[in-house]
Amino acid sequence: MIKIEKHIAKYRVEKPADVAEAAARAAERKADAAEIRRDGGKVIRLTEKLERPEVLIGSTYKIKTPVSDHAMYVTINDIILNEGTEHEQRRPFEVFINSKNLDHFQWIVALTRIISAVFRKGGDISFLVDELKSVFDPRGGYWQPGGRFMPSIIAELGYVIEKHLQTIGVMPRPEMDEHRAAMIKQKKEEYDARNKQQDAFSRSHFPEGAQLCPKCSTAAVIMMDGCMTCLSCGDSKCG
Numbered sequence: 001m002i003k004i005e006k007h008i009a010k011y012r013v014e015k016p017a018d019v020a021e022a023a024a025r026a027a028e029r030k031a032d033a034a035e036i037r038r039d040g041g042k043v044i045r046l047t048e049k050l051e052r053p054e055v056l057i058g059s060t061y062k063i064k065t066p067v068s069d070h071a072m073y074v075t076i077n078d079i080i081l082n083e084g085t086e087h088e089q090r091r092p093f094e095v096f097i098n099s100k101n102l103d104h105f106q107w108i109v110a111l112t113r114i115i116s117a118v119f120r121k122g123g124d125i126s127f128l129v130d131e132l133k134s135v136f137d138p139r140g141g142y143w144q145p146g147g148r149f150m151p152s153i154i155a156e157l158g159y160v161i162e163k164h165l166q167t168i169g170v171m172p173r174p175e176m177d178e179h180r181a182a183m184i185k186q187k188k189e190e191y192d193a194r195n196k197q198q199d200a201f202s203r204s205h206f207p208e209g210a211q212l213c214p215k216c217s218t219a220a221v222i223m224m225d226g227c228m229t230c231l232s233c234g235d236s237k238c239g
């Protein structure tokens with residue numbers, strides 16, 4: 001028996017919600033315990049506290065835009081967590097940008113440091129890609145070979161990071177349903193056959209006069225069976 005000697009200032013009766021909360025907490029603890037690997041090691045997660053290993057695997061992407069004389073080289077280094085276990089995961093760890101063009105040096109350094117910090121936080125980082133891709137250069141964007149419109153160099157950096165994250169499996173690749181993919185392929189072949197002569201010198205893979213797709217920024221939207229449809233990503237006004 002517990003004898004209460006102090007004056008009772010406040011009390012409350014345990015409610016079913018409290019019990020449920022306690023049960024949820026216990027389940028969480030159990031899940032954490034289950035993550036401790038059989039060999040006794042703990043599952044390593046990406047956090048700011050994780051020290052940089054001596055060696056990281058890197059991929060370098062070249063960005064050559066018509067708005068700068070010099071190419072930009074974007075290097076993204078990945079870390080492999082829990083290698084050789086069922087929890088193995090490849091995550092981006094840091095980014096570097098190299099260019100002969102020093103006009104924007106301080107901004108590039110700041111941007112790469114912030115992107116690297118976001119990488120190291122772990123969790124869902126797809127918001128970063130969306131933010132970068134939506135940056136517009138007030139002096140106007142440019143067309144990439146292949147017919148995609150880039151609103152700015154920063155947006156192109158966003159596309160590069162997106163591509164990298166899709167390659168290493170951190171972000172899902174956009175999927176198109178089979179029927180639509182087949183239909184678009186056929187339509188594209190018809191167009192190509194019709195416009196072979198003039199397309200031989202064109203840098204775009206898509207029909208001339210195609211409109212800009214609001215979803216993937218590619219000039220590939222054509223009227224198809226009475227419906228504006230993008231030949232690049234399959235986006236359609238008619239659903």
Ligand SMILES: [Zn+2]
Binds near residue numbers: 213230
């Ligand atoms: Zn599209």
